[in-house]
Amino acid sequence: MPAKNQASEESAFKNWINEDLVKRTAHHIQFHYPTFASKEFIKVSHELPALELKPRMRLICDFLKTHLPSDYKKALAILMKAATEPSPKMKPLAGFDLWAFTEFVQRYGLEDFDESVAALKELTSRFTGEFAIRPFLIKEEKRTLKVLHQWAKDPNHHVRRLVSEGSRPRLPWGEQLKHFIKDPAQTIELLEKLKYDEELYVRKSVANHLNDISKDHPKLAVQVASKWLKEAPEKHKVKIKWIVKHALRTLLKKGDKDALKLLGFENLAKVEIQNFKLAKKEVKVGDSLEFAFDLKSPKDCQVMIDYLVHHQKNNGETAPKVFKLAIKNLKAKEALALKKKHSFKPITTRTYYPGTHFIEIMVNGVLLAKAKFELKTK
Known part of the structure; x- marks a missing residue:
């Protein structure tokens, strides 16, 4: 699931949950459940345009509950057939089409554990079950963890990814797992089983999971990463190095x-920034600001160069946002010239306020230079 720019992602995805999806859903359900009141169910589509992504999905879930049998197991069986044995006369349901199905499982299936987790295992190869497994981890932690340990060996990489992604303490768009935020030991055991996975799709989830842990337990995350680097057999070293770099971002x-x-990346007190200049002292929202500088070191070293933009807030204070610039091998006594253009194009996840802003250069975690400019909104 996407994690960047959550508001803009949700805005884009919401249009996938539309009248066409409602009609296809009704068709596939009625194919297996002839008495399904399709016309009544399709009326939900009239309410969708006024809603955002999650409310659209949840409303469809509500209508499913209303129009399917009241017995959860019977209703689930119909939904699973609609998802896995589609009518040949209509485009199958896939991806976000099935989000309301997994929502149905997590909302109404907590008392029918075996049937529900089996359904999520089947559905996750069509649409991720990473959100829907979380209420089961909260309600029946030990039982669900036992299942996840079994799934960590599953031949289907979607199921293996669900083990890591579904148990992430701070999954974007998902309910927080507060017990694992407090003590991530049990989910680290899951990651241990997945860290050498052949699928990058799975390993990326492992890295994102460890990154979640780093936000609450930075020393533990570094300890785990260090352990993985030391223990990795030669054939897995490239995989682990990638995971660690991504996990500690x-x-x-x-x-x-x-x-x-x-x-x-050492803390390099002797690295110097020279000739740090902004192309202009004023920039308008919608435009870009270019800046340049030279980097110099008395010895050969590897440097990770980031820059911070201190954005003006509505209350007059500034808040920094870190952006990646480059990773370079710096040769002793040679000046490395760097240039960057930063865009102030409006985006849905940030409101720009006029006033004094700052750009700051950070090298290997050390802030070395700072310059100010004025942002204009008109």
Whole structure:
């Protein structure tokens, strides 16, 4: 599931949940459940345009509950047939089409554990069950963890990914797993079984999961990453190095010394920034600001270069946002020239306020230079 720019992602995805989807859903259900009141069910489509993504999906789920048998197991069986044995006369349901189905399982199936988790295992190869498994982890943690340990060996990579993604403490769009936020030991056991997975799709989830852990337990995340790097057999070293770099990205942006050291970025007090210049002192929203500088070191070293934009807030204070710039091998006493153009094009996830802003350069977690400019909204 996408995690970046949540508001804009939701805005784009909501249009997938529309009248066409409602009609196809009704058709596939009626194919297996002839007495299904399709015309009544399709009326839900009239209410969708006024709603955002999740409310659209939840409303469809409500209508499914109303028009399917009141017995959960019977209703689930119909939904599973509609998902896995579609009518040949209509485009099958896939991807976000099935979100209301997994929502149905998590909302109404908590008392029928075996049937529900089996349905999620089947559905996750068509649409991720990462959201729907979370209420089961909250209500029946031990029982659900036992299932996830079994799924970690499943031949289907979608199921293996669900093990990691579904148990992430801070999954975007998903309900937070507060017990695992407090103590992630049990989910780390799951990651141990998945860290060498052959599928990048699975390993990326492992990295994102460890990144979640790093937000609440930075030292533990670095310890786990260090352990993985030391223990990795030669044939898996490339995989683990990628996971660790991706997993520690939040700590690297924060300049965490332990994370930087683990990945070979020393705290370099003697690195200097020279000739730091902004192309202009004023920039309008919608335009870009170019800046440039030279980087110099007395010795050969690897440097990770980030920059921070301190955005003006509505209350007059500024808040920094870290952006990646480059990773370079810096040769002793040679000046490395760097240039970057930063866009202030309006985006749905940020409101720009006029006033004094700052750009700051960070090298291996150390802030080395700062310059100010004025942002104009008109």
